[in-house]
Amino acid sequence: MIETLKARVNEDEALIRRGRFLTTTFLLEVGATAWLISIFEGRVVSVVSGPFVMPSSAFALRAVEEDWQKFCLSRPPPGSNDLMALIKRRVLRAEGNLQVFMANLRYFKEVLAKLRSGGAVA
């Protein structure tokens, strides 16, 4: 569940330390379902599900549910094991101000990898 990100991220002290200079909001789309995830100094402060009217975010990560589900397996298959792998295969679209995403790439990869221990994405 995307909603579990808040608790899973915020209990990881090392991850929060790595994100301590990061305050942003990004949009995560799983097929037609969207979430706005807000981060304040490395802590996830809110995870809000859509639908939205005029959602405002620094950047968006968009993929269909099947690809997120493969990404979230405890041992994802080759090509589904990493955000950059999904981007290489053109199944994950990263759009918006990607400076925020790339400057904190390890942080965002580790945040989304937190979805792995709990099974299905949505």
Add this chain to the structure above:
Amino acid sequence: MTVTFEPVTGRYMHLELAGRPHRIYLEEAGAGTPLLCLHTAGADGRQYRALMNDARVTARHRVIAFDMPWHGKSSPPAGWHNEEYQLTSAQYTGMILEIITALELDRPIAIGCSIGGRIALHLALEHPQAFRAIIGLQAGAHVDPYYDLNFLHRPDVHGGEVAAAIVSGLVGPDAPDAERWETLWHYMQGGPGVFKGDLYFYKLDGDIRDRVAQIDTRKCPLFLLSGEYDYSCTPEETLAVAASIQGCEVTIMKGLGHFPMSENPAEFLKHLLPVLEKIAAIETTPALKSGSAG
């Protein structure tokens, strides 16, 4: 207190590369057939630390790894501070041949990974007589850019952090943590713009798709080994290269990623040692050399 030393020695050599004086760092271990090791983009010769510490390799091979200019402990040439570093096929090939000459290596085995695997294909095509065998790790003929390379070198993104974060998923899932993070540390230590400059060769200048089928393995045996989890040079891309070259031997390494010799040496050596044995057998029994009977 117990202190141990590795059987690895490092030293600096001074030589001209592309007409400019360079100070190049290299490490070596073992004795026997020279095994010249080429590191990946944005990293350095430490990636081959496990080969240099494995007696199964060093008992019969002089394992040598140099840091390319701008990488590891090798300096960029004087004047670098006003230049944009961009690796080209010609510079890369020339550098390898100059270093072989400088070290007086007699037809070494070349082993190269990623950009080193790509240049291995160039060497197999253009300079087969200089090598007794060539081993390409994660060797593909071409890779399309799949992210904006400008993020690798701009003041509002930390170059070392982003380089390591970009490649972190290329490490296979079974890599021991210590080796995984050692591998990524090398990326974090890269100089500004160096990884990006290497990728100029990997993604633009070094494209060898239209010539790779001309490689003649009768002149120099070619072995390709690629990790299953590499999405930069995928197993399919390596298999396609191998299928286009008669006599080329190919292995897809289960569970391994883009940095086999560094991310998971124990598993990688299970694949490499039989290749080294085959090369030794070809050397002592020339009839085994691909195509020589026909």
